[in-house]
Amino acid sequence: MSEDYLSDPNIGLRLIPEQASRHAEGVDMLYFALLGFSALLVTVLVGLVVTFGFRYRAGKTFRRRVTASHVGHRVEVGFALSLGVVFMALFAWAGKLYLNVYANTPAQATLNVVAKQWMWKVQHPDGTREINTLHVPANQSVRLRITSQDVIHSFSVPALRLKRDAVPGLYTSVTFVADKPGEYRLFCAEYCGTDHSRMRGKMVVMAPSDYQNWLTRNGTGTTPAAAGKALFRSYGCSGCHMGESSVRAPSLDGVYGRSVALANGGIIIADEAYLRDSIMRPQKHIVAGYQPVMPSFSGQISESDVLQIIAYLQSLKPGDWRTEAP
Numbered sequence: 001m002s003e004d005y006l007s008d009p010n011i012g013l014r015l016i017p018e019q020a021s022r023h024a025e026g027v028d029m030l031y032f033a034l035l036g037f038s039a040l041l042v043t044v045l046v047g048l049v050v051t052f053g054f055r056y057r058a059g060k061t062f063r064r065r066v067t068a069s070h071v072g073h074r075v076e077v078g079f080a081l082s083l084g085v086v087f088m089a090l091f092a093w094a095g096k097l098y099l100n101v102y103a104n105t106p107a108q109a110t111l112n113v114v115a116k117q118w119m120w121k122v123q124h125p126d127g128t129r130e131i132n133t134l135h136v137p138a139n140q141s142v143r144l145r146i147t148s149q150d151v152i153h154s155f156s157v158p159a160l161r162l163k164r165d166a167v168p169g170l171y172t173s174v175t176f177v178a179d180k181p182g183e184y185r186l187f188c189a190e191y192c193g194t195d196h197s198r199m200r201g202k203m204v205v206m207a208p209s210d211y212q213n214w215l216t217r218n219g220t221g222t223t224p225a226a227a228g229k230a231l232f233r234s235y236g237c238s239g240c241h242m243g244e245s246s247v248r249a250p251s252l253d254g255v256y257g258r259s260v261a262l263a264n265g266g267i268i269i270a271d272e273a274y275l276r277d278s279i280m281r282p283q284k285h286i287v288a289g290y291q292p293v294m295p296s297f298s299g300q301i302s303e304s305d306v307l308q309i310i311a312y313l314q315s316l317k318p319g320d321w322r323t324e325a326p
């Protein structure tokens with residue numbers, strides 16, 4: 001990556017970056033509303049302080065000082081209530097914007113982003129991989145499933161008004177529609193060690209047909225689910241979960257999205273987080289009727305491999321394993 005893109009007017013630093021996603025305008029409106037409201041409040045309060053400072057300054061005499069007990073609490077209560085209403089309205093507005101982007105909503109394409117010191121590793125739905133660059137189709141909903149291999153990082157693309165922490169052991173997500181083809185800067189926005197400042201890249205927004213061409217040119221032809229299937233065997237998962245070994249482990253075809261009864265009486269939905277926990281921290285949730293014998297794969301398997309195994313499990317439908325030999 002060359003340094004000259006720092007001065008590129010399209011992606012260089014500016015106070016307010018250009019708006020390159022569908023939700024960018026809403027975010028900016030909220031930002032300016034907060035700024036405007038804060039400025040108004042500061043003006044009124046400082047104005048009152050200065051006015052009263054002059055009006056009631058030392059040496060000036062008054063016929064009668066009005067005390068709070070004479071006027072009651074109408075002014076205070078009115079001021080506090082109206083401020084409360086305004087702030088709750090701002091909260092609701094911001095909450096709606098937040099959920100729009102950060103709730104775990106399905107999208108037309110889901111990309112995996114794994115952060116590590118000090119790079120961004122990306123995998124596209126068809127298996128194509130890239131590092132520190134993120135190609136996405138314009139005008140389509142794109143979801144990024146973000147996690148970290150080591151410490152906390154933060155995925156930040158100012159032009160798309162996106163910022164989401166990459167947390168080890170957790171899947172976070174952003175869903176957005178980029179609506180302006182171009183190149184935009186990607187930063188790590190959480191101090192993560194020596195080369196934090198170098199942990200950056202770019203997001204390349206392309207017309208959907210260009211994106212498809214790009215995938216065809218760079219793809220490997222192996223989808224995450226197919227790669228996950230191979231990993232499922234090479235890590236030995238299939239031995240207990242599919243085979244007829246002496247160890248009895250839950251069958252996993254169709255497990256994704258199903259509710260699972262746990263040994264402690266609880267019930268959990270088998271989502272991405274549950275599947276990851278089951279691989280990395282198998283003692284966390286013991287499935288009812290099974291022994292806690294699964295070894296932890298923490299430290300032995302990369303986050304990218306976990307994501308691919310999850311993609312494989314997601315691709316399975318109930319009964320799939322009955323039709324194929326283990």
Ligand code: CUA
Nearest residue numbers: 153188190192
């Ligand atoms: Cu990664 Cu800062």
